[in-house]
Amino acid sequence: MLKDLLTAAPPVLAVAERFAAEEMAPNAAAWERERRYPRDAFARAAAAGLCGLFVPREAGGLDISCQERIALWEVMARADFGFTFSLVVHTAFAAAIARNGSAAQRDRYVPAMMSGDCLGAxxxxxxxxxxxxxxxxxxxxxxxxxxxxxxxxxxxxxxxxxxxxxxxxxxxxxxxxxxxxxxxxxxxxxxxxxxxxxxxxxxxxxxxxxxxxxxxxxxxxxxxxxxxEGFKAALGGITIARIVVPAMCAGMLQAAVDQATAALTGRRAFGRDLADFQGLQWRLADVATDLHAIRCMAADAARRVDAGEDAQIAAAHVKKFAPARALEGLAACMQMMGADGLKQDNPLPRHLAAAKLAQYMDGSSEIQNRVLARHLLGRG
The missing domain is CATH 2.40.110.10 (Butyryl-CoA Dehydrogenase, subunit A, domain 2)
Known part of the structure; x- marks a missing residue:
């Protein structure tokens, strides 16, 4: 069972890091170039124990907290946003059946979803x-x-x-x-x-x-x-997604900061290291501040979920903020890298497109403004 695998193996975050490094990062560019859904990689994710993370322990899962989830998905999104979100959707569905389904539904579907034999949407x-x-x-x-x-x-x-x-x-x-x-x-x-x-x-x-x-x-x-009950269940899942997607944006932005830092410290222009130019230093610092803010906001929303509090407004704030800041920060880091930032073997163009997608997912940025404004005005 999953709990046995992860008791004998490194902690789940280390499992996710290894999977991202060995399975996702080397293949993500080809998945995008070929417009291919990597079902084979999904099977390997299941074999690594990554498909039952939110399933209750009595059903063979790990039942990790929302705070643990966002750390895990951030790590994986550094390699590829799309495949990470595929796993987010599948694992959340498996957990929903395990927690709310009948005994027959749980027996029929949850083991197959945890093993990767049955993919959910x-x-x-x-x-x-x-x-x-x-x-x-x-x-x-x-x-x-x-x-x-x-x-x-x-x-x-x-x-x-x-x-x-x-x-x-x-x-x-x-x-x-x-x-x-x-x-x-x-x-x-x-x-x-x-x-x-x-x-x-x-x-x-x-x-x-x-x-x-x-x-x-x-x-x-x-x-x-x-x-x-259906609509309430949908809204509950959407609230979690509005916390998870920003965490994934943080993962992409961290990848961008890492690449931009390496580029600035490894190149020279006009007889000086690029890292010595104040304009570039300050722009990199601005991106790092946005990254820190996304992480803090996502962590606050996740903490509310774990404490059983209403996280809808905190989730709306971070879902509105994170994709926009990630989109701008990724573009800035690509600019710091010069034309090399445009190459298809560089993950940042993939991340840039994903950050734009994130502005629409689980409620667009405009929907978050509606949620927040109605809350501020006392209209629901």
Whole structure:
């Protein structure tokens, strides 16, 4: 079991560091260049024990804290943001089934997800509603002992290869968010149609794409969250993601600071070391300050989660702040490296594209402003 593996091996953070160095860093450029979802690397991540990190210990997992999660994902995102987020989605889904599923659901899916034999995906976003999670139109209607699902989902991480889908659907439009339920849908169920993965600016190792549901029949015993609980579960997962994504931005920004520092100390211009130019020194210091701020904000939000406090506002603050600062900081570090910063064998262009993607993920920057403004004005 996972706990036995990691008791005999180095601590989990060291396992993640080694996996990132040996499996992700040498291959990430090729994944992006080929626009390829690396399912083979996913299997190796499972073999390393990285697919059951949040599953309860009684189910064979490690149940690590939110503070431990952000440290782990930051380390891995230094190598590749996309594949790291793929693991984030899968591991969170496995934990959701282990904690909230029936005994039959847990027995059927959790061991296979922890072993990497079953890859999971989270299906909430729809084209017409975007970040408005309460506005989904995918319908689930009772059909005898089953549910019939019709609709479409977009921007699904792991869509390229997912086996098990965490599908949110509206069971009663008049009930609004209270009618939203969540179902466990198998990608090979009749009526489930996998669409081609998206060709994006970057982040192809996330395997992002969409699914359509044309009268897909799902047995009643595959409902994971009933109406009234589905929307709450989705929001809880989104809050965690709004803390995790900034931590991953910190990982990319740390990689940029490391590369820029090496470039400044290893090159000369106009008879002087680049590191002696005050303008470059100060710009590097500004990036380091932003990096420190992201880490502090993410740590505060994660601490609130671990303490059982409401972390929604802290998560919105850091989710708004981190991608923007990472995007600017990565561009600055690339500029410090000169034209070498543009080369495809350099990870910083990949990170730059990922930082832009991060501005949209789990609620755009504008959505975070809406959350924060409503809180400040006492409007929910």
């Amino acid at each position: 989270f299906l909430l976003t729809e084209k017409q509603s975007g970040s408005d999670a309460a506005g989904i139109l995918t319908r689930a209607v009772q059909d005898g002992a089953d549910w019939r699902i019709d609709g479409a989902k977009t921007w699904v991480t792991n869509a390229a290869s997912a086996d098990l889908l965490h599908v949110y659907a509206q069971t009663d439009p008049e009930a609004g968010w209270r009618g939203i339920a969540a179902f466990l849908v198998q990608a090979d169920d009749p009526g489930v149609i996998r669409e081609e993965p998206y060709f994006m600016l970057g982040g192809h190792s996330m395997g992002v794409g969409g699914f359509r549901f044309d009268g897909a029949k799902v047995p009643a015993d595959r409902m994971l969250f009933p109406p009234g």
